[in-house]
Amino acid sequence: MDTLNIDYMLGLLPVMLKYLPLTLKMASIGMIAALILASLLAVVRVLKVPVLNALTIVFISFFRGTPLLVQLFLFYYGLPQVMSFLTQIDGVTATILGLTLHFSAYMAESIRAAIVGVDRSQTEAALSIGMTNLQLMRRIVLPQAARVAAPTLMNYFVDMIKSTSLAFTLGVTELMGATQKEAASSFLYFESFIMVAIVYWVMVEGLSFVQRWMEKRLNRAYQR
Amino acid sequence: MIAVRKLVKKFDGNAVLDGITLEVEQGEIIVVIGPSGTGKSTLLRCINFLEQPDGGEVQIGDVRVDATRASRAEILALRRNSAFVFQNYALFANKTALENIAEGLIVVNGWPKAKAHQRAREILERIGMSEKADAYPAALSGGQQQRIGIGRAMAAQAEVILFDEPTSALDPEWVDEVLELMKQLAVERQTMIVVTHEMQFARDVADRVIFMEGGRIVEQGPPSQLFSAPKDDRTRAFLRKVLNEVPPQCAAGI
Numbered sequence A: 001m002d003t004l005n006i007d008y009m010l011g012l013l014p015v016m017l018k019y020l021p022l023t024l025k026m027a028s029i030g031m032i033a034a035l036i037l038a039s040l041l042a043v044v045r046v047l048k049v050p051v052l053n054a055l056t057i058v059f060i061s062f063f064r065g066t067p068l069l070v071q072l073f074l075f076y077y078g079l080p081q082v083m084s085f086l087t088q089i090d091g092v093t094a095t096i097l098g099l100t101l102h103f104s105a106y107m108a109e110s111i112r113a114a115i116v117g118v119d120r121s122q123t124e125a126a127l128s129i130g131m132t133n134l135q136l137m138r139r140i141v142l143p144q145a146a147r148v149a150a151p152t153l154m155n156y157f158v159d160m161i162k163s164t165s166l167a168f169t170l171g172v173t174e175l176m177g178a179t180q181k182e183a184a185s186s187f188l189y190f191e192s193f194i195m196v197a198i199v200y201w202v203m204v205e206g207l208s209f210v211q212r213w214m215e216k217r218l219n220r221a222y223q224r
Numbered sequence B: 001m002i003a004v005r006k007l008v009k010k011f012d013g014n015a016v017l018d019g020i021t022l023e024v025e026q027g028e029i030i031v032v033i034g035p036s037g038t039g040k041s042t043l044l045r046c047i048n049f050l051e052q053p054d055g056g057e058v059q060i061g062d063v064r065v066d067a068t069r070a071s072r073a074e075i076l077a078l079r080r081n082s083a084f085v086f087q088n089y090a091l092f093a094n095k096t097a098l099e100n101i102a103e104g105l106i107v108v109n110g111w112p113k114a115k116a117h118q119r120a121r122e123i124l125e126r127i128g129m130s131e132k133a134d135a136y137p138a139a140l141s142g143g144q145q146q147r148i149g150i151g152r153a154m155a156a157q158a159e160v161i162l163f164d165e166p167t168s169a170l171d172p173e174w175v176d177e178v179l180e181l182m183k184q185l186a187v188e189r190q191t192m193i194v195v196t197h198e199m200q201f202a203r204d205v206a207d208r209v210i211f212m213e214g215g216r217i218v219e220q221g222p223p224s225q226l227f228s229a230p231k232d233d234r235t236r237a238f239l240r241k242v243l244n245e246v247p248p249q250c251a252a253g254i
Helices: A006-047 A052-065 A068-082 A084-088 A091-117 A120-128 A133-170 A175-186 A189-218 B040-047 B072-080 B097-107 B113-126 B142-155 B172-187 B199-205 B223-228 B233-244
Strands: B002-011 B014-024 B029-033 B055-060 B063-066 B082-085 B160-164 B192-195 B208-213 B216-221
Touching: A006 A052, A006 A091, A006 A133, A006 A175, A006 A189, A052 A091, A068 A091, A068 A133, A091 A133, A120 A133, A120 B082, A133 A175, A133 A189, A133 B097, A175 A189, B002 B040, B014 B040, B014 B216, B029 B040, B029 B199, B040 B055, B040 B160, B040 B192, B063 B072, B072 B082, B082 B142, B097 B113, B097 B142, B113 B142, B142 B160, B142 B172, B172 B192, B172 B199, B199 B223, B199 B233, B208 B223, B208 B233, B216 B223, B216 B233
Parallel strands: B029 B192, B029 B208, B082 B160, B160 B192
Antiparallel strands: B002 B014, B002 B055, B055 B063, B208 B216
């Protein structure tokens, strides 16, 4: 094996850090939007809201049943051809939209399972004191379901951070896109891609810390 | 006043409630007894529509609901006029003892948090649970959880509190503290309908005891009459069976 160009690798770091905020921005906006959408979808499924329930089933089936890359291409290259108002959509927006819809479909199913897992008698207790379905969801069921679903949802967040790298296929210069450009001009592909791999890895590990802290907090109410 | 008229509930075609009619005066303490599976719990659960009855009518205070065309708003109004104490406590696991009691006041009655917590503290004091205000249900004993469950029902200031076998899931050591609290409520003339197997409680506290079997009210009357001179053979058979299971010194108190 030839020697690694360590200096080049270290020199890449500042370049990468410059594009890190965009990656994090896409992932965090996508995550928050996906969480909100997934919660709504899950509640629709659990309460079996007429009409919406059927639409939700189709939505989840489509976004789980097709590759994220296909969905991104569809939003960015495809839809503007048939819907002219979408021509203004830029690569970043298309990525956030794609990540949101794609991951919300997965997360909706996790949240639904967690909701169903909350002790049914608490639902009855909430109804018995006169709460509406939405009140009992918001105040009693969702906070408890969040605790159950949290580890799975964090996994999806990790997955989402890594999936932002697909934005580069829409011409967005984010972490992966920037690395690709550097590699193409220096021809040091191994150095470039191992560095970007390390950056993603460190980011995900940092997140695991947050996850452990969060789970501890969410479990506070359940310690004897 | 609470009135139940010709209440019917069927599960898979079997009538679990077969036309129950019952009137309860304000401040009256009703205890419902009877063999397992005769619809006692179903009766309570139909009164506040946790189970949707198939026919009949329920009235609590000024809210009167026909089972066959009950609207969502009517059911909500009915539930806000009643409170329920569950066999397995059913406390909100994500809320402290204090929050469990205050929750309905905040969410349902729209009270400001500070006022609701103030009231919850008063109730905790009355049920002797002040030190446990900030404890979560998982950290409480069964008896303590059920007292909070009763506290939550008290907070609603409902026309009636429905007790569904409130001591059946408790270890024997916790039963008395829950029954004591219920007695205290009875002394304060809180209207209540209690489904229980605690015959001594029925004898000591009830204004009227109702014996149910096969989805019907077989016999009812003041405990002095129903326990000492039951009129119906089925009541006699049931009482003989359950009273033989309790220690003789209790049975002798009839």
